[in-house]
Each structure stands twice: as structure tokens, then as C-alpha cells.
Amino acid sequence: MRALVALAFLALPACSESTSSTQPKLTGDQCAVYTNSNQCNADNDCTWFGTGCACPPNDPNCMCSAGACGSKNGNGSSSGSGSTMAGCACSDGGVCYEQIGGPATMNPPMIECATPTAGTGDPCARIQGQGTCTDSTTVSGLCLCDNGIR
Numbered sequence: 001m002r003a004l005v006a007l008a009f010l011a012l013p014a015c016s017e018s019t020s021s022t023q024p025k026l027t028g029d030q031c032a033v034y035t036n037s038n039q040c041n042a043d044n045d046c047t048w049f050g051t052g053c054a055c056p057p058n059d060p061n062c063m064c065s066a067g068a069c070g071s072k073n074g075n076g077s078s079s080g081s082g083s084t085m086a087g088c089a090c091s092d093g094g095v096c097y098e099q100i101g102g103p104a105t106m107n108p109p110m111i112e113c114a115t116p117t118a119g120t121g122d123p124c125a126r127i128q129g130q131g132t133c134t135d136s137t138t139v140s141g142l143c144l145c146d147n148g149i150r
Helices: 002-017 037-042
Strands: 025-028 046-050 067-071 086-089 095-099 111-114 132-135 142-146
Touching: 037 046, 037 067
Parallel strands: 095 142
Antiparallel strands: 025 086, 046 067, 095 111, 132 142
């Protein structure tokens, strides 16, 4: 019996220490992952900061952001600047991505890791199987992918 208990305790640290190398690591203001006011306001810890800039739907020439989501308690950035800084990273050369197309919107968004195809330039543009992917304007290291499904 003591041998079983000892084996159980030896197995516990191995289980608690195991992390998948394909899991994204988010840092900073977690609210910054929300890309629109509805998603942002659905999270009680977050608030939407609108810019007043509006673009026609699907206008590829529009360069303004409708706004950004940030933490209500202001704990997203330690700089005191009031900015909503956040970042995402994946191990093993992967990049973080969020699929924003599709019939259902996840709240909070599902962020995953993908390995871009070999090459140079923007890694978001090299993610395959997720539609068109571009850099997030609010989360450093995060690609927003749209598969066109609505």
C-alpha cells in the first residue's frame, strides 16, 4: 500500500508540470482579445473604448479601428499610460491565431497556435487552412483569421 501511495505522489508533479507546447500564452490585458463591442461588453471585467471611427463593412481600404477592449480595473498595463497592451506567443515557432469567421462567436475567443508555412514576411499571411489572416491591432503576436463563413 505504501508503494502505491509513493507512486501516486511521484506521479503528481509530472502531471501538474506537463504543458503542451502548442498552447498559446497570453500576457497583459486579457480583454484586448475581443474584436468588437458586443464580445467585449459580454465580459463583465471588460469595457469597450470606441474611437468614433466607422468603416463600411468589408472595406479593405479602411485603416481605422472602431475601438479597443480593455480591462475595467485598469490592470492590463503596468505602464500607467492607460493603454491596453497585450501579447500572445506560441512555442516551437508557432503563431497565435483567432478564427473570427463562422456562425458562432466564442466568448472568450478561442485562441490557438499554428505553425506558418516556411518563408519570410508576415507569419499571419502564411497560416494555412484558416482563410485570410492579418495581424491584430490590439494584441501583439496574434493573427486574426477570417474563413469567410457567415
